[in-house]
Amino acid sequence: MEDAADARAAYLSGEINGEELLRRINPDGEPLELMEFSVPESLPFSSSWRELVEGNMSFDPKKHFETINFLDLGTANSKWRTITAVEQSRDSKQGELSLLEKYRKKESQ
Numbered sequence: 001m002e003d004a005a006d007a008r009a010a011y012l013s014g015e016i017n018g019e020e021l022l023r024r025i026n027p028d029g030e031p032l033e034l035m036e037f038s039v040p041e042s043l044p045f046s047s048s049w050r051e052l053v054e055g056n057m058s059f060d061p062k063k064h065f066e067t068i069n070f071l072d073l074g075t076a077n078s079k080w081r082t083i084t085a086v087e088q089s090r091d092s093k094q095g096e097l098s099l100l101e102k103y104r105k106k107e108s109q
Contacts, residue, residue, distance in 0.1 A: 022103050052092060061089040 065085035
């Protein structure tokens with residue numbers, strides 16, 4: 001396996017694309033290909049993933065997000081909604097998936 005730091009440097013400099021980066025650092029040879037994905041609807045309150053990480057380089061989503069109950073009183077038919085920590089974490093990424101999430105090949109394909 002190629003040195004991951006060298007592969008990362010090549011990716012950041014634009015010498016290789018994300019697919020090539022993952023091929024070089026993929027330790028178990030898991031088949032990877034770019035998948036289609038859609039950006040989910042944002043939660044009513046959300047911080048950008050980039051802002052969270054820039055503010056704290058040791059940011060840990062498991063410590064930051066927790067499951068909450070939310071009641072939106074701005075609508076006519078207000079209902080309680082449970083928003084899980086996973087939903088909050090995914091929403092804060094605003095459609096930005098990790099390279100592995102983008103290229104991981106689904107078992108059903």
